[in-house]
Amino acid sequence: MSETWLWYGDYDRLEHVMPGNGAKPASRARADSPFRRYGHWSEVGPGDAVFSLSEHKAVDEQRFPGAWILNSRSAAAALMPQETQQLIWQRSGLMQQERGYVRLYLIRVVHLDPIEMIRLDSSGNPVSGTNPLSKSGSAQAAPGSLWPQDAAVRRVVRTAVRALYVLGLDVGEVEVALGMDGKTSVRAVHAMEDIQLRQASLQRFAGWLHTVRSQEYEEEKPPLLIGADPEFLLLRPDGKVASAARFLGESTGAAAGTDVLRVGRRLLYPVAELRPDPADNPNALAANVRLLLLRAAKRIGSDYSLRWAAGAMPARGIALGGHIHFSGVPLTSKLLHLLDSYTAFILAMVEDPSGRGRRPRYGALGDFRLQPHGFEYRTLPSWLVSPAAAKGAFALSLLCAKEAWNLSYLPSMDERFIAAYYEGDRAELLGCLDGLAAEMAATESYGQYAAYIEPLLDAARKGAVWDESQDIRFKWRIPPLG
Numbered sequence: 001m002s003e004t005w006l007w008y009g010d011y012d013r014l015e016h017v018m019p020g021n022g023a024k025p026a027s028r029a030r031a032d033s034p035f036r037r038y039g040h041w042s043e044v045g046p047g048d049a050v051f052s053l054s055e056h057k058a059v060d061e062q063r064f065p066g067a068w069i070l071n072s073r074s075a076a077a078a079l080m081p082q083e084t085q086q087l088i089w090q091r092s093g094l095m096q097q098e099r100g101y102v103r104l105y106l107i108r109v110v111h112l113d114p115i116e117m118i119r120l121d122s123s124g125n126p127v128s129g130t131n132p133l134s135k136s137g138s139a140q141a142a143p144g145s146l147w148p149q150d151a152a153v154r155r156v157v158r159t160a161v162r163a164l165y166v167l168g169l170d171v172g173e174v175e176v177a178l179g180m181d182g183k184t185s186v187r188a189v190h191a192m193e194d195i196q197l198r199q200a201s202l203q204r205f206a207g208w209l210h211t212v213r214s215q216e217y218e219e220e221k222p223p224l225l226i227g228a229d230p231e232f233l234l235l236r237p238d239g240k241v242a243s244a245a246r247f248l249g250e251s252t253g254a255a256a257g258t259d260v261l262r263v264g265r266r267l268l269y270p271v272a273e274l275r276p277d278p279a280d281n282p283n284a285l286a287a288n289v290r291l292l293l294l295r296a297a298k299r300i301g302s303d304y305s306l307r308w309a310a311g312a313m314p315a316r317g318i319a320l321g322g323h324i325h326f327s328g329v330p331l332t333s334k335l336l337h338l339l340d341s342y343t344a345f346i347l348a349m350v351e352d353p354s355g356r357g358r359r360p361r362y363g364a365l366g367d368f369r370l371q372p373h374g375f376e377y378r379t380l381p382s383w384l385v386s387p388a389a390a391k392g393a394f395a396l397s398l399l400c401a402k403e404a405w406n407l408s409y410l411p412s413m414d415e416r417f418i419a420a421y422y423e424g425d426r427a428e429l430l431g432c433l434d435g436l437a438a439e440m441a442a443t444e445s446y447g448q449y450a451a452y453i454e455p456l457l458d459a460a461r462k463g464a465v466w467d468e469s470q471d472i473r474f475k476w477r478i479p480p481l482g
Contacts, residue, residue, distance in 0.1 A: 002047040002213035004206035009054035011041040019210050020203030049209055068334055073168025089186045091422050092166045093360035096185040102177040107160035108192055110201040111170045113146050114157045159184040165366045168413055170333055212330045224401055227278035227325035230384045231271045232310040241315055244272035247300040256296040282394035282452050286387055290476055297478050310384035311468035312355030319358040320382035327374035329401040338400040340365045340412035342436055344379045348421055349429055349460035352468040355381055356424030385466040386475040388455055395452035402445045409439040433460055
């Protein structure tokens with residue numbers, strides 16, 4: 001059974017968090033006495049969670065082998081100049097130029113979940129009103145159960161969660177502006193001032209961790225499945241985009257349909273999107289993808305003057321995605337960092353150099369969206385360039401999910417490699433490849449996926465990149481169909 005601990009800077013005195021239902025105590029006395037027990041750092045075991053809550057001292061993660069360290073950059077963030085924070089948010093696409101009237105919100109977050117949301121006036125003072133967040137009293141409630149239903153407010157929450165994530169934080173409060181155009185922008189991040197609310201939320205987290213790391217959960221949890229919604233373009237001989245809606249209709253829900261693109265106030269459907277059935281292995285999901293490519297070919301026809309293009313940005317100004325959907329695995333900030341490190345970074349090492357233009361509006365690290373079946377990881381470009389790229393992306397994603405509690409090397413939390421990713425500096429990014437390869441090879445699951453992953457690693461080492469000028473039908477063996 002995994003335990004949750006709070007580290008305030010003293011290794012001889014860590015607070016042990018007892019599971020609770022997340023309800024805020026009625027009084028400070030009630031918050032202090034019955035829930036608190038302290039222990040020595042040596043009591044922290046593999047599989048436990050440790051929240052670093054010191055604003056003055058960086059946690060020594062080597063003291064806690066096998067433990068999950070959260071909020072690990074608390075001291076660095078507290079000492080970081082605001083200008084540096086703003087540069088990080090801009091790089092991650094979280095700061096926009098604010099135009100006209102905006103609504104201000106303060107969102108308090110504990111591990112990917114908004115726990116309180118307050119409307120602020122122009123002076124930063126709270127505005128009386130209801131809290132737009134969902135309510136859940138379950139101690140076993142998963143991350144995401146408190147997110148609001150309103151689309152605009154959800155965007156505000158997503159921005160707040162990611163503003164903390166890119167700073168290496170899991171706990172804090174974020175000021176976010178929501179413009180009349182629906183765009184959000186981070187204003188500031190602070191340590192959480194409401195200690196009682198933080199403690200109650202950490203008790204709720206402890207209850208959730210107890211559940212997902214229990215033997216009963218392992219025996220009863222649903223199988224791990226991944227799905228996808230990769231995109232591709234239809235390009236005419238002159239390089240212009242032929243609208244996929246002409247062939248596939250304006251259907252954003254079909255298995256082989258289109259995705260919407262907003263240009264000003266107009267909704268266009270130029271991008272083709274596949275939504276294959278999920279699977280539990282790379283070969284099966286790739287086969288499901290190919291079935292949909294065949295179905296699309298029947299509707300589009302055999303006109304080979306149209307080039308089917310995939311990748312990151314095969315046509316100027318149109319970024320494509322290859323989102324991966326997960327079910328049967330708990331969503332954690334660590335899993336997101338693993339997907340950034342092992343999947344996004346490795347694909348960035350072999351993507352076409354034009355892929356740099358996709359970021360940061362698309363392809364930002366840690367970009368996820370909650371789904372009824374689990375969650376969607378949205379950082380990746382369209383790996384439809386080849387079956388090898390697709391299977392490699394699937395295998396890396398499955399490995400991260402299966403070994404989420406065991407993998408520990410996280411170059412996506414190292415500023416050197418984060419900057420290289422956003423700048424498209426493949427040479428610098430390659431500096432983490434050997435560490436990633438060694439960490440993966442040491443896992444129990446690697447044997448299942450090595451045949452799909454190692455071709456990507458070899459390509460990265462050789463400096464090979466995928467070619468977005470090629471028609472994807474040839475590598476996917478999609479014949480002319482009339």
